[in-house]
Amino acid sequence: MPEPSSPKPDIHAIRLAAATVSFKDKNLVFDCTIPQGASVAVTGPSGAGKSTLFNVIAGFQPIRSGSVEIFGKDMAGRDPAERPVSIVFQENNLFAHLTVEQNVGLGIDPSLRLDADGRGRVDDALSRAGLGGFGQRKPAQLSGGERQRVALARAIVRRRPILLLDEPFAALDPAMRADMAALLAQLREETNSTLLFITHQLEDVQRLADRAMFIDRGLIAFAAPLETFLEHRRLPALNDFLGIDR
């Protein structure tokens, strides 16, 4: 298993330098640096490349040129599991036929052979996610919000310093969104991890992010600390997102 690294504060968590992905009909080029401990909202129109950006960082999508550095280390040739990254999707994060406990346990040992210490860590993470006593249930017995919190509990036991959340709130109702956002904020505070999340809701951006980026047509069109981001008026597409009429 790779190092549960304790990164030095002066190194950027993520640095993409002209990381280029080629699809049949388009090229996507990503350039950005994300400081350690940041919470970054990733926004932009559908099909702009938000998920592809996450796939590049997580190692699901090979890049044609450029580089991906995480904590100063080049990630070229590293499998998804060898990167200090955990990823949570909008849905299907849990294996439906495994119990909650087993789903979280996979974060400790991917072949699910757990010792007493591992089981203790699973229980601990579940109660931190507000799911104490849910260990023996199957995902189908949980609400959508509870399932997403199980996914977070797994991220907790994995102890990876970077957490990518691909529309984690999209399938949740407003009360669940608020719950989950609170849990994320708490998690970030406790572990000082770096958070990137994709969202279409301005509310999520304001609630959880301290930085934001806007992706449009395969490029990171604008990235800034939150206040600057919200004040920005020069990108029509971003204005549309922010709901500003010109």
Place this chain on the structure above:
Amino acid sequence: MAGGDEREVRIARRRPGQGNGRRISGHGMYTTSERRAITGAGGFTLAFIVLFAGLATGVLLLHAQDGAGGTLFDAYLFRITRFTLLQAGVSTLLSVVLAIPVARALARRRAFTGRSWIIRLSALPLGLPALVAALGIVEVWGRRGVINELLAAMGLANPVSVYGLAGILIAHVFFNLPLAVRLLLAGLERIPAEYWLTSANLGMRSGAVFRLIEWPVIRGLLPGVAGLVFMLCATSFTIVLTLGGGPAATTIEVAIYQALRFDFDPPRAVILSALQILLTGTLLLVLRLLGTPAEEAPTTGRTIRRFDGARERLTDALVIGAFVAFTAAPLLAVVASGLAADLPRLAVDPLLHRALITSLLISLASATLCLVIAIPTVAIGPASENRPETPLRLLAGGLHAASSLILLVPPVVVATGWFLMLRGLGGTARFAPFVIVVINALMALPFVVRVLAPAYRTHVARTGRLSVSLGVTAWHRIRWIDLPALRRPLMTAFAFAMALSLGDLSAVAIFGADGIVTLPWLLFSRMGSYRTADAAGVALLLGIVCLLLTLPSTASEKTTSKHDA
């Protein structure tokens, strides 16, 4: 393509399915007179099916009463029952166990050249007449086939014999391994794409992926797949007739044929028929408990990308290669030996012309009849839903059950009943074509209903209320709304029913000696009389026609499910 837009499409598509929004309520989908017409047609259809199969079964039971005294269950019956179950059991075990590695390999190798062709190849045996396949298998595995020549070259003295249990098993695996592969592969492809991303992110290795993700899915499908394959093997007639057939390798269905055609012992045929119905009835009950596996994989959602199995590249290549060789070899052998036959002489053979014309007439008539029966059967489903009147609901349930009646009472049994009945009326030859047409239509019915029912259901859900509110009803509705929208599934179903009838030997075998010569019957008699070159030519012709006819039903699978999504 970036994932964002795909996902939104999926959400948009999924939402309506979650609520009750798309359920057909039955209210407002039809006018009263339309519903009355459907009810009338349905009642007529149900009466026809039940009468046709019921008369045959009734005659059999009557004969059974005066025919069978003490010989109800002698050693012979016991032996063939045991062989029927044994060969079906071993065939099922081989097909299903071998299908697991093939389906796994195909599921995790998502993008190699030729993958889509291999999946198409695995749909071919389904459309191939059993007799043609048997010929191809003899060419490959027979005494002078490729395999035995290879073995001889390696200095092995005892060649594999294709006749008997070995040949039956090879043929059944040839038909059912690809079927099982397709069903398991569809199951594996229904696994959400996020599972593979998550497992890669977590660092699961191939062993853990199998144990924790693939096996739970496969295990869930196994009972249904195995039950289906067992049913197909236990009622397999043509394969056992051509490759088995000796006293040591006979199934109940073939024994019925032999009792009737060779020993002329109707009472024995009757008892065997009763035994067959008992067996298929039990199997159908078990199958119902096991549930039938779905064949279509979802076409929405994220594209599946797999990150596991990097180390299994070589084994996967070997497994897929072996599967392709096993499945393609008999097909290629049919083509090769067919082209080597004296085709010009065969082309002017009057008997072949006669057989071709007879086969075409019978299959056209039977496909037409099949659709005539299938349409009320399919239409009555949505028309009866959420209706208070119980008679309509009962009628719909009855038709649904009747459409699968041929699975309970196999073609050979129905044919035997009618043969005995017509013999009593004097002369089977005159009525034989009509009986064969109806039996072939009933054989295709379960499959045709399975093609048409979902298409029609979706169509009515989309257009029912609109048509009624616009007053486009009755014939106008059929002409302008239903036929144009359902033309493709109707044609697919028609072609499939035709192919099934063209390739069928079971019904015609019972009547065969009485002057009816169809293509399969001609092929069968040429194979039997060692005119193998002629047989190869006929097989090639029959194989090509049937594959062309079943092509739409296998090729359109993806597109139809896309339309339905």
